[in-house]
Amino acid sequence: MAATTGKTRPNITQNEKLLFELSTPGKRGYQLPPMDVPEVDPAETLGAGNVREEIRDFPEVSEVEVIRHFTRLSTWNYGIDLGLFPLGSCTMKYNPRVNETVARTEGLAWAHPYQPESLSQGAMEIVATLECMLCEIFGMDAVTLQPAAGAHGEFTGIMMVREYLASKGNPRKKVLTPDSAHGTNPATAIIAGYEVANIKSNERGMIDLESLAAAINEDVAALMVTNPNTVGVFEQDIAKICGMLHEKGAQVYMDGANMNALVGIARPGDFGIDVMHSNLHKTFSTPHGGGGPGAGAVGVRSHLEPFLPSPRVKLADGRWTWDYARPQSIGRVRAFYGNFGVLVRALAYILAHGGEGLKKATVDALLTANYVRARLEKRFKIAYDAPSMHECVFSDALQEARGVRTGDVAKRLIDYGFHPYTVSFPLIVHGSMMIEPTETEPKQELDAFCDAMLAIADEIESSPEIVLKAPHNTRTPRVDEVRAARKPRVRWQRE
Amino acid sequence: MSDYPETYRYTKEHEWVAVDGDTGTVGITFHAQKELGDIVYVDLPRAGTKVEAGKSFGSVESVKAVSDIYSPVTGEVVDINADLADGPEKLNEDPHGAAWLVKIRLADMGEVETLLSLEDYLAYIEA
Numbered sequence: 115m116a117a118t119t120g121k122t123r124p125n126i127t128q129n130e131k132l133l134f135e136l137s138t139p140g141k142r143g144y145q146l147p148p149m150d151v152p153e154v155d156p157a158e159t160l161g162a163g164n165v166r167e168e169i170r171d172f173p174e175v176s177e178v179e180v181i182r183h184f185t186r187l188s189t190w191n192y193g194i195d196l197g198l199f200p201l202g203s204c205t206m207k208y209n210p211r212v213n214e215t216v217a218r219t220e221g222l223a224w225a226h227p228y229q230p231e232s233l234s235q236g237a238m239e240i241v242a243t244l245e246c247m248l249c250e251i252f253g254m255d256a257v258t259l260q261p262a263a264g265a266h267g268e269f270t271g272i273m274m275v276r277e278y279l280a281s282k283g284n285p286r287k288k289v290l291t292p293d294s295a296h297g298t299n300p301a302t303a304i305i306a307g308y309e310v311a312n313i314k315s316n317e318r319g320m321i322d323l324e325s326l327a328a329a330i331n332e333d334v335a336a337l338m339v340t341n342p343n344t345v346g347v348f349e350q351d352i353a354k355i356c357g358m359l360h361e362k363g364a365q366v367y368m369d370g371a372n373m374n375a376l377v378g379i380a381r382p383g384d385f386g387i388d389v390m391h392s393n394l395h396k397t398f399s400t401p402h403g404g405g406g407p408g409a410g411a412v413g414v415r416s417h418l419e420p421f422l423p424s425p426r427v428k429l430a431d432g433r434w435t436w437d438y439a440r441p442q443s444i445g446r447v448r449a450f451y452g453n454f455g456v457l458v459r460a461l462a463y464i465l466a467h468g469g470e471g472l473k474k475a476t477v478d479a480l481l482t483a484n485y486v487r488a489r490l491e492k493r494f495k496i497a498y499d500a501p502s503m504h505e506c507v508f509s510d511a512l513q514e515a516r517g518v519r520t521g522d523v524a525k526r527l528i529d530y531g532f533h534p535y536t537v538s539f540p541l542i543v544h545g546s547m548m549i550e551p552t553e554t555e556p557k558q559e560l561d562a563f564c565d566a567m568l569a570i571a572d573e574i575e576s577s578p579e580i581v582l583k584a585p586h587n588t589r590t591p592r593v594d595e596v597r598a599a600r601k602p603r604v605r606w607q608r609e
Numbered sequence: 610m611s612d613y614p615e616t617y618r619y620t621k622e623h624e625w626v627a628v629d630g631d632t633g634t635v636g637i638t639f640h641a642q643k644e645l646g647d648i649v650y651v652d653l654p655r656a657g658t659k660v661e662a663g664k665s666f667g668s669v670e671s672v673k674a675v676s677d678i679y680s681p682v683t684g685e686v687v688d689i690n691a692d693l694a695d696g697p698e699k700l701n702e703d704p705h706g707a708a709w710l711v712k713i714r715l716a717d718m719g720e721v722e723t724l725l726s727l728e729d730y731l732a733y734i735e736a
Contacts, residue, residue: 297675538673544644595672599649600697 115201119528120566121197124587125427130186132606133173139518160206171608190369190589192533194402198559202488202505202548203296203344205396213399213459213467222458227450231435238434242427244411244461251464251472252370252390254413259457260423265372267391267410268302268338273444274389274421275336275365281442286335286364289579292321294345294540299338299369308335315542319353319498332361332362340369341382342503344540345550346483348375354531356386365418373397374552375504376478378473382413389414398460409456419476423447456468478553479504482560486551491563493571494529504552510545514569516578520545523570525592526584530566613639614705618721619730622679625705626713628721633682636709637669637700638732645671648700651693653710657684660713662720667710669700677711682720688712 117123144589157165175183190465193199199206217223225237232414261267272289279285281514284435289303300310311329316322321339337359342348349355356366368382368390374397376382384389389455394409402408414422424443425436465477480503487496522535524547536548551560573580583592617625618648623641642648643736650670660666665677666686693699699708715721725733 541674541676596647596649596698599647599670599672 119587120532121562121568122529122531122587127189127589128186130190133175133183134171134606134608136175136179136183137171137173138586139174141179142175143175143180155162193420196534197531198555198563199533200535200549200551201533202346202507203371203539204401204402205371205504205537205550206533207374207391207396207399207550207552208554209399209401209459210289210463210466213462216462217458221390223353223455225454227454235434237454238427238436239456240430240458240461242434243292244457245406246466247461247464248411248413250390251377251381252392252413253381254387254390255383255416256419256422257411257413258426258447259390259409259411259452260446261410261475262395262448262453263301263395263406263408264369264391264410265298265302266447267393267412268298268367268369269305270410270412270444271367271389271391271414272306272308272336272338273447274418275367275413276308276445277421277442278365278418279335279363283361287333289335290326290329290337292343292575294319294343294542295338295340296344296369297370298461299340300609303338315336315343315345317498319343319347319501319542320349320351320500321342323351323354323358327358330364332528334359334362334364334365336365336371336388339366339383340372340521342372342375344372344548345498345500345507345543346502346505346550347498347500348503351497353385360386371396372504373478378469379476379478383415387415389418394456394460399463400456400459407453409453409460411460428453433605445518475553476504482551482553482555483549485557485560486549486564489561490549490567493547493568494547497546504547505550507540507543508547508549509543510547513574514545514576518574518581520547522581522584523547523567526570526573526581527566527579528585529587530569532563532566577598611712612729613731614706615727617705617727618681618724619727620679620681620724621733623677623734624681626681626721626724627709628718629717631715631718632687633684633713633715633721634709635681635711635713637704638730639704640664641669641676642701642704645669645676646673647671648697651691651697651700651710653689654672654686656686656688660684660686680713681724682713682717684716685715686711 194206194208213602214573221236241259248257261270276285287309288311289308290311290313291299294315303310313329314322314325342351359366365388366386369389370390370392373392377397391410391412394400394411395406420442421444423446424440425438427434428437483502483504483506487502495511497507497509520537527534538546539548540546570581617627620627623638624635625638626635631653648669649673650700652668654666660680662683666680667678669676669678690709
């Protein structure tokens with residue numbers, strides 16, 4: 115009988131060629147009805163130079179071959195529906211099926227963005243209702259649902275900060291980010307035309323107030339802060355930090371990637387945040403892998419409201435309508451009105467839980483992370499002693515002594531049947547191992563994961579080469595990441 | 610090549626500078642490349658770029674992370690190490706020698722004196 119490792123056992127999967135390689139000239143996966151209009155010669159209509167004789171190497175396959183191709187590929191995948199997905203900072207929670215049922219309601223699934231307002235009242239009410247609920251959850255005065263992802267939300271937020279400060283006479287020059295920040299924060303600031311200054315974290319993993327105070331001056335437009343931050347620690351001085359920035363006329367942006375630790379318990383607006391985003395595909399359970407698509411709702415306090423992307427949904431004479439008359443708006447940031455299907459799912463999630471349910475989800479997210487921490491912290495070194503929120507971050511210090519690093523443990527975890535945790539981030543932790551189980555995991559699955567981690571810790575003591583050469587049970591053995599990055603082959607070519 | 614030359618001056622951001630006449634050759638330290646892991650890409654400024662001490666002038670990308678390179682000195686870039694474009698691994702192999710990054714014409718010779726000595730740098734990374 116085949117060997118079992120953790121919860122996995124090798125099974126047969128089929129190799130798969132590219133569609134280009136599967137192609138046979140002349141095969142068709144479709145049948146068109148007979149032509150019932152006069153034929154037009156494209157060369158005559160468009161000019162011969164614009165007509166291609168053939169599309170070279172265009173794959174020609176039958177319907178069943180296409181179905182099998184993608185079905186076989188799908189069996190190589192790992193997703194939240196197969197097991198725990200502890201990818202820290204990404205909040206890979208279960209996507210409730212009821213959300214899918216709601217999003218497939220005929221009038222919503224087939225709604226067209228160009229259909230008239232009179233036929234879109236329900237969809238517009240969904241947008242307005244979700245905005246209102248997110249205002250309540252964030253403690254903000256207004257919300258836009260246009261941004262298509264978290265980093266897009268950041269960009270929207272910082273552009274609003276820039277316009278707001280410009281309207282007061284000076285957009286300023288700098289954005290501050292802690293050294294624990296997501297890489298998207300400094301990237302956003304640069305794209306929005308700001309210089310970035312880095313703020314050091316202290317020995318507890320929090321923003322160092324002295325370094326912050328020294329960095330704040332009249333050139334600073336905003337601080338971008340993640341709370342809880344990327345080491346899974348709540349910035350306990352956040353209200354004071356916001357006060358320090360406001361005193362110098364600067365704004366505070368909150369990266370709400372980790373909002374799953376706060377919903378129903380603490381509101382960013384209440385601790386002084388001016389503008390924030392929340393990833394609906396993380397905290398609000400909309401599909402996340404495979405491109406989502408995402409949604410990065412942005413909330414603002416009232417002083418930033420005039421700068422929100424246009425159009426805004428509003429109620430006029432009892433009807434929902436799009437308001438374009440917003441002279442101070444930064445303009446559209448997304449075609450139409452955001453990823454509407456995702457917004458429907460997020461609203462379904464909020465309504466299904468209700469206030470008490472959302473709060474319980476938050477508490478459970480903290481409980482699962484701290485359970486994992488408690489089970490692992492004797493064998494893996496916790497990065498900071500401060501209490502963990504929704505995720506726990508270890509360093510690989512104890513494993514490094516045996517020559518094994520965070521990436522090796524992650525690869526061995528694949529053999530045990532789990533998607534790896536987040537590797538080598540945040541950068542301020544040496545050999546970081548960032549684990550976020552989320553509230554939707556059963557205790558049995560958490561235990562299976564912890565058992566796997568502890569078994570790997572044992573392997574590192576007894577036979578580290580097993581871990582150093584992992585994964586062993588996968589379709590592809592360990593790949594040469596360095597060569598892939600140094601000499602990437604990004605385009606397939608026929609041999 | 611973990612020898613840290615005594616004549617170089619160092620920064621807390623793990624760059625080194627070696628001064629010859631009015632020109633400073635700049636690189637990253639052995640410690641920096643070790644922390645970054647396998648380096649896969651180096652982004653350098655063009656010759657003629659003005660750089661300022663403490664400000665980023667480029668970046669180093671490893672399989673783990675992208676890190677800014679901060680100029681230890683103020684001045685103008687007069688030469689860059691073109692070999693690194695095709696051979697970023699040289700930064701892992703010989704960070705204090707063949708894998709220098711840029712040469713900078715120094716605007717202020719006194720600035721170098723404010724940087725860390727070898728002894729101070731080694732004490733800093735061991736702390």
